[in-house]
Amino acid sequence: MAEPITTHNISTRSSSIDEKRDEKEDNVGVQVVEVVNNFTIAEGDYSPEQYKRLVTKIDRYLLPLMWWCYGIQQSDKTSLSTQALFGMREQTGLVGQQYAWLSSSHSNARTTSLLYLFSEFPSNFVMQRFPLGKTLACYMTAWGITVGCVAACHNFKELMVVRGLQGVFESSISPGFLLVIGSWYQTREHSSRSLVFQSANAGYGIIVDLVMYGIGHKARQNPDGFPAWRAIGLFLGGSTVLAAGVCFVFLGTPKEVWWLTPEEKNMAHARIIRNKTGTDIVGGKFKWDQVKEALVDPVTWFSFFNALIASIPNGGVIKSLGFDELEVILLTIPRSVVSIIWCESFCPSPVSPFAMMASCVTPFIGMLVMGLLPGTPANKWTKWGGFLMTVPSVLSLFLGWSLLPSNVAGRTKKTICSSITFIAYCAGNMIGAQVFRAKDAPQYLTGLLVCSISYGVQFFVIVGWRLWYVRQNRIRAEAAAAAGLSDEERENLGRELGELDTTDTKNPHFRYTL
Numbered sequence: 001m002a003e004p005i006t007t008h009n010i011s012t013r014s015s016s017i018d019e020k021r022d023e024k025e026d027n028v029g030v031q032v033v034e035v036v037n038n039f040t041i042a043e044g045d046y047s048p049e050q051y052k053r054l055v056t057k058i059d060r061y062l063l064p065l066m067w068w069c070y071g072i073q074q075s076d077k078t079s080l081s082t083q084a085l086f087g088m089r090e091q092t093g094l095v096g097q098q099y100a101w102l103s104s105s106h107s108n109a110r111t112t113s114l115l116y117l118f119s120e121f122p123s124n125f126v127m128q129r130f131p132l133g134k135t136l137a138c139y140m141t142a143w144g145i146t147v148g149c150v151a152a153c154h155n156f157k158e159l160m161v162v163r164g165l166q167g168v169f170e171s172s173i174s175p176g177f178l179l180v181i182g183s184w185y186q187t188r189e190h191s192s193r194s195l196v197f198q199s200a201n202a203g204y205g206i207i208v209d210l211v212m213y214g215i216g217h218k219a220r221q222n223p224d225g226f227p228a229w230r231a232i233g234l235f236l237g238g239s240t241v242l243a244a245g246v247c248f249v250f251l252g253t254p255k256e257v258w259w260l261t262p263e264e265k266n267m268a269h270a271r272i273i274r275n276k277t278g279t280d281i282v283g284g285k286f287k288w289d290q291v292k293e294a295l296v297d298p299v300t301w302f303s304f305f306n307a308l309i310a311s312i313p314n315g316g317v318i319k320s321l322g323f324d325e326l327e328v329i330l331l332t333i334p335r336s337v338v339s340i341i342w343c344e345s346f347c348p349s350p351v352s353p354f355a356m357m358a359s360c361v362t363p364f365i366g367m368l369v370m371g372l373l374p375g376t377p378a379n380k381w382t383k384w385g386g387f388l389m390t391v392p393s394v395l396s397l398f399l400g401w402s403l404l405p406s407n408v409a410g411r412t413k414k415t416i417c418s419s420i421t422f423i424a425y426c427a428g429n430m431i432g433a434q435v436f437r438a439k440d441a442p443q444y445l446t447g448l449l450v451c452s453i454s455y456g457v458q459f460f461v462i463v464g465w466r467l468w469y470v471r472q473n474r475i476r477a478e479a480a481a482a483a484g485l486s487d488e489e490r491e492n493l494g495r496e497l498g499e500l501d502t503t504d505t506k507n508p509h510f511r512y513t514l
Contacts (some may be wrong), residue, residue, distance in 0.1 A: 007272060015358050052069045054267050056136045058184055059193075061259055065250055066177055066197035069140065069243045071204020072174050078205070079212075083229035084152070087215055091154075091227060098156050099288065106240070116167035116426045120419040123172040126177060128415050140244035143169035148237020151230035160477055174401070174425075175418040182405030182414070183253040184268065187275050187513055194402035199343040201394065202336035209333055211235065274491070276498035276510050277409040287412040293503055294416035301409065303400060303463040304424040306356075309458040310397040311428025312435070313367065313390065313451035331384065338391045343398070353514065355467035356399050357459055359392040364455040366390040371448030387415025396458060397425075406513040407469070410503035469512040476508055 080088075088094075127135050146165045153159045177197060185193050212232050219228035254260060254268040294300050342359075366389025373379045373386075401421065408417045434446040442461030478488055504510045 009311075029406070046270070051267065051271065054264055054271075055189075057264070058268070059259075061250060061257075062180070062184065063193065065246060066180070067200040068204065069247055069251075070173070070177060070197045071200030071208075071238070072144065072240050072243050073140070073170060074201045074204055075208040076143070076240060077170070079147070079232055079236050080150075080163070082212055083232055086219065086228040086232070088227075088229040091229075092159060094156055094159075116171045116422075119168045119171040120175070120423050120426070121416075123190055124175055124415040124419045126413060127172060127176055130250060131256050132176060132179055132183070133250075133256050134248060136172060136180075136251060137244050137248035140247060141170050141175075141241055143173070143295060144237050144240025144242075144244055144399065146237075146404060147240055151233035151237070160313055175422055178401060178405050178418065179414070180251070180253065181402070182277065183272065186271055187406045188278075190513075191399055191402040192408045195343045195395075195398060197403075198394075198398040199340050202339035202343070206333050206336045209330070209342070213330060258339075273495050273505075275407070276407075276494045276507060277414075277504070287410070287501070290410045290412035290503055291416050293410075293505055294413045294420070296467055297413075297417075297505060299504075300417050300420055302461065302468065303349050303404065303421045305461050306400040306424075306426040306458060306465065307397065307421045309454045309461060310393065310400070310425035312432040312454045313363065313393060313424050335388055335391055338388060339394055342392055352399075353462050353463045353469075356396040356462045359395040359399075360455045360459040360462070361392075363390040363393040364452050364459075367448050367452035367455065371445050371452065373444070374443075393455065396462065401463075403513065407442070408504055409507060409510060411501055413503045443495070466514065469514055473511055473514070478512065479508060 010252070119321050123139070144165060146162055146169060149160065149162045153162055178194065181190055181193050212228075212235075215231050215235070216228045219225060219231070250257070250259065254265050254272075260268065366386040369386030370383050371388070373383055403413065404418055404421065432447075435450045436444050438445055485493070490509045494507060497507040497509065504512070
């Protein structure tokens with residue numbers, strides 16, 4: 001664990017800025033401090049109206065694009081369960097637990113992938129070394145091609161290969177979008193912007209559900225025609241490749257994009273420098289001391305366990321409630337609407353662990369309702385009501401993700417923490433897929449009880465997470481007061497250390513978002 005913050009090491013660490021100013025290697029310290037001072041002065045050169053217009057322009061370009069791309073990749077991930085409803089299992093000869101393992105071969109809303117898990121570290125490393133927007137676009141293109149290839153599969157082995165490749169290419173999308181948010185927005189804006197694009201999980205899902213309903217309805221009218229599940233694969237794969245092309249043109253960090261003027265790029269940098277988490281460094285040195293720090297930092301493991309536990313319930317399936325194929329698609333739409341309302345209601349507010357805690361309570365009850373009520377036709381609507389009660393669970397997961405760009409500083413440390421968190425997301429989905437065993441159908445009592453217990457455990461993980469942040473902020477505030485630093489001095493020193501790629505643990509002037 002990193003050295004605790006004290007009055008003594010506040011002075012020591014602040015003086016490390018002066019040491020870095022004297023480094024012979026390219027005078028990095030001097031350049032960074034000059035940049036920080038210039039941007040600190042530049043902050044006051046622009047009016048609030050100018051900053052407001054800049055943020056509006058950034059939102060106009062980034063948020064619709066990220067909403068669209070995130071919605072597409074979430075729909076791609078959940079498509080396997082819908083394709084299974086329209087004969088994929090039978091036409092490809094899947095038996096026993098093959099479907100469960102097929103789902104576990106990549107991260108989808110039901111399950112997750114082994115290859116996704118093993119690809120997290122390499123993909124995050126690639127995003128650190130190369131321009132972020134172009135890298136994400138290339139990953140999305142490859143991802144879209146493999147999604148379309150599902151339509152050409154004829155057996156379990158072919159499906160496993162294709163789904164495994166999807167896991168490799170999809171592993172960069174969510175962590176990459178969080179890096180984009182961190183490079184454009186101030187800390188207080190991270191959660192609201194993250195929730196906007198993450199709401200596409202439900203919002204764009206409604207659009208795709210309606211399209212898939214139309215494909216399925218048409219296929220039911222013509223049983224001997226082109227299989228619906230293959231048509232769904234081609235539709236989603238083509239949509240993803242199209243979105244990747246748009247991303248290649250428009251997505252990136254402030255240094256990469258063409259749609260900002262030089263002055264607007266200066267304004268964007270001046271806004272972000274106050275986060276004390278560093279800026280969009282491309283090709284920066286991979287720092288092994290930050291790897292070690294990430295592995296021993298309790299914040300990393302709070303994020304890990306929150307993502308792990310929150311993802312286990314993703315293995316549940318609405319078909320177990322007793323509805324037919326087309327009803328399953330339509331009945332996911334009201335749940336998606338509730339999910340959008342729930343997410344967007346928190347967009348104006350900064351991250352709140354209290355909202356995360358509250359989002360574990362109703363899912364805990366809903367899973368109990370689904371699991372304990374007998375699976376009779378008379379109970380299917382009551383159980384569907386329990387299914388709706390699980391909607392708030394998305395907030396506890398998404399808000400947990402949005403804490404990464406806000407509360408983790410140091411480029412390499414961000415990469416490691418993000419990788420570990422999304423590995424947990426993979427593992428949780430994979431566990432969830434396996435607890436819903438074929439032999440437990442149609443009640444799935446064991447799986448639903450495991451999910452309910454998971455929400456209960458997650459509640460206490462979030463409580464511990466917040467208490468840790470409160471304690472660290474209090475210790476740092478007391479040490480700063482004892483050192484006699486003014487607020488202005490503390491702010492400037494914190495910015496300089498942040499631009500020197502100092503981690504949140506080693507920057508005594510960094511404060512965690514609560």
